[in-house]
Amino acid sequence: MSExxxxxxxxxxxxxxxxxxLEAARSVGIKIPxxxxxxxxxxxxxxxxxxxEVDVRSWTSLVASCVYPVAQxxxxxTRSAKVDRIRKMILELYLAHxxxxxxxxxxxxxxxxxxxxxxxxxxxxxxxxxCVRYCNEVKQKNAVGFVDRGxxxxxxxxxxxxxxxxxxxxxxxxxxxxxxxxxxxxxSQALYTPQK
Amino acid sequence: MDNARIDKIxxxxxxxxxxxxxxxxxxxSEHHWLPKAxxxxxxxxxxxxxxxxxxxxxxxxxxxxxxKGRHEVHVCVGTACHVRGASRILDTLQELTGIxxxxxxxxxxxxxxxxxxxxxxxxxxxxxIDGKTHGKMTTxxxxxxxxxxx
Numbered sequence: 001m002s003e004x005x006x007x008x009x010x011x012x013x014x015x016x017x018x019x020x021x022l023e024a025a026r027s028v029g030i031k032i033p034x035x036x037x038x039x040x041x042x043x044x045x046x047x048x049x050x051x052x053e054v055d056v057r058s059w060t061s062l063v064a065s066c067v068y069p070v071a072q073x074x075x076x077x078t079r080s081a082k083v084d085r086i087r088k089m090i091l092e093l094y095l096a097h098x099x100x101x102x103x104x105x106x107x108x109x110x111x112x113x114x115x116x117x118x119x120x121x122x123x124x125x126x127x128x129x130x131c132v133r134y135c136n137e138v139k140q141k142n143a144v145g146f147v148d149r150g151x152x153x154x155x156x157x158x159x160x161x162x163x164x165x166x167x168x169x170x171x172x173x174x175x176x177x178x179x180x181x182x183x184x185x186x187x188s189q190a191l192y193t194p195q196k
Numbered sequence: 197m198d199n200a201r202i203d204k205i206x207x208x209x210x211x212x213x214x215x216x217x218x219x220x221x222x223x224x225s226e227h228h229w230l231p232k233a234x235x236x237x238x239x240x241x242x243x244x245x246x247x248x249x250x251x252x253x254x255x256x257x258x259x260x261x262x263x264k265g266r267h268e269v270h271v272c273v274g275t276a277c278h279v280r281g282a283s284r285i286l287d288t289l290q291e292l293t294g295i296x297x298x299x300x301x302x303x304x305x306x307x308x309x310x311x312x313x314x315x316x317x318x319x320x321x322x323x324x325i326d327g328k329t330h331g332k333m334t335t336x337x338x339x340x341x342x343x344x345x346x
Contacts, residue, residue, distance in 0.1 A: 147251060
């Protein structure tokens with residue numbers, strides 16, 4: 001049972017047990033868009049852009065491919081009309097928060113998402129958790145974390161740790177798809193550094 | 197709150213990282229709020245990153261990161277209490293304590309909070325002070341009840 005054979009977009013794909021659909025698809029060169037996925041980090045499943053349609057015993061469901069493990073004989077569709085519509089909607093909602101993000105704009109063009117569809121609510125953070133998880137899992141410094149919940153959830157640096165660790169690291173900065181992280185960092189730095 | 201007391205609470209929960217929320221709840225109920233120094237101590241002792249503790253402490257409404265008064269006043273403004281005149285009770289409380297919902301007075305005597313249901317709608321309008329429920333409140337009774345708390 002180590003090798004699993006299933007179908008992605010009409011193509012037969014072989015994968016090892018325990019792999020996710022996203023990993024299997026990327027191994028054969030099928031593109032699935034993602035924002036919160038990073039090779040070095042555990043799957044998080046927050047951005048939902050990797051949503052695909054999966055038929056399991058002729059029962060269709062929509063799943064996040066970055067966390068869904070491959071299974072024998074499933075049929076995956078990565079670009080059905082339904083999937084495209086969902087991605088377009090997700091992108092439009094993200095663009096309300098971060099209208100100037102290049103990464104989002106590129107995807108918006110591909111899926112025909114309109115960045116003015118929803119009223120702007122520029123928080124600049126889309127809660128992909130890349131910075132938080134990178135700092136925790138790879139660097140193990142835990143300088144940045146989430147605070148609050150729901151619509152008020154945001155990222156926040158711990159000033160004491162940030163003052164010691166962040167200046168020479170900043171490895172999370174290029175990860176951020178919207179550059180919200182830099183803003184939060186600058187803010188916490190301003191709060192921590194006494195005014196002269 | 198001193199470190200010895202925090203260490204004792206942590207010991208009670210065998211210093212396991214999985215009892216983080218219980219530890220925080222114990223500190224909260226004893227001290228009425230979670231000072232940063234306490235969170236740092238918990239973080240060191242349980243070996244849980246401060247970011248994660250911060251996430252939990254801001255996630256649950258049971259925790260407070262700002263000082264709270266000695267007496268926590270909860271006014272129910274749910275549907276049943278609302279139609280029975282909860283807004284009048286709330287107005288009276290605001291006038292007597294001089295604080296708005298979510299605030300604490302300067303002497304750290306009262307913290308005022310609105311809640312959406314206390315689960316005893318037949319007693320509406322309901323007022324809860326330090327976990328004790330006062331039902332069928334009137335504005336005059338509210339003032340009387342509040343006098344009992346110093």
